[in-house]
Amino acid sequence: MLSTQQAMTAQTTPERNGVHKTQHGGNAGLLPRPPAQEPMLPRFMIALFRRDPxxxxxxxxxxxxxxxxxxxDGEPASISLERFCQLGCRLLGLGKRMQGKQEQLVEMGVHPLPAGLDSPLTPTPPGVRCRRFYLQRENHLARVYFFNGSPTEVCFNTVDDDPCVLEWIGALDLPEGEQRWFDFTARTLDDVGEVKRGWFTRAAGCW
Known part of the structure; x- marks a missing residue:
């Protein structure tokens, strides 16, 4: 047993075998090692945006x-989104940036931010646009908000929308009232070849 004075003056030694030990040793001096956080890979999805006046x-x-x-492949996705403001069109590369085309392929990325607003901005190469948002569950809806708390028009229906889309954006397992921060990236594509439906991952920084 450590005396009161010994306990007060005990100091920790460098970490060994996953624990911290006090100079006096013993079970009372073991401090648990903080659990390591698994890296959260970004989730990407490619969609075809077809103009509908x-x-x-x-x-x-x-x-x-x-x-x-x-x-x-041109098959309509089961998703409740059907319109975008000028800011959304600019972020996605739509509107005037389509230069008269009636449809545009866009690769969209959701980069999870466990540390929230204080996380550093996701680095992107030229041609990739990035903006910070958070997703909040409101009953059966999951709405996207700007980082300053202003709501956007982007809202996902957790009952009717495609579960694959909900999983990609992070709404499928989001508890009621909670927020999920992410950086959203987008870049336009000319051709994607054979691409399966759904979302995919790749290592952070690999474009």
Whole structure:
């Protein structure tokens, strides 16, 4: 047993075999090693955005462009999103950036941020756009918010939307009322060849 004075003056020694030990040793001097966090790989998904003017919407302050979101093979995806504001179009590379085309392939990435807002911005190469958001569950909806807390028009339906899409964005297992921070990246593609539906991962920094 350590005396009161010994316990007060005991100091820790360098970590060995996954634990920290005090100078006096013994079970009372063992401090558990903090668990290592598994790296969270970014999740990517490729979609075909097909222009649909019938879904255009105009308000006093904003103009929304309508799109049908499809898988790369042209089959419509089961997703409730159908319009984007000018900021969203700019981030995705749509609107004027399509230069008259009626459809555009876009690779979108969700980069999880366990540390939240304080995480460093995800580094991206030229041609890849990046913006920080967080996802919040509200009943059966999962809405995307700007980093300053302002809501966006992007909202996923956890009941009706494709489970693959919900898993990609991080809404499938998001508890009610909780937030999930992420950096969103996007780049336009000319051709993707044979691409399966759904999302995929690759090591961070590999583009």
């Amino acid at each position: 019938s879904k255009d919407t105009y308000t006093e302050k904003r103009v929304f462009e309508g799109y049908q979101i499809c898988w790369p």
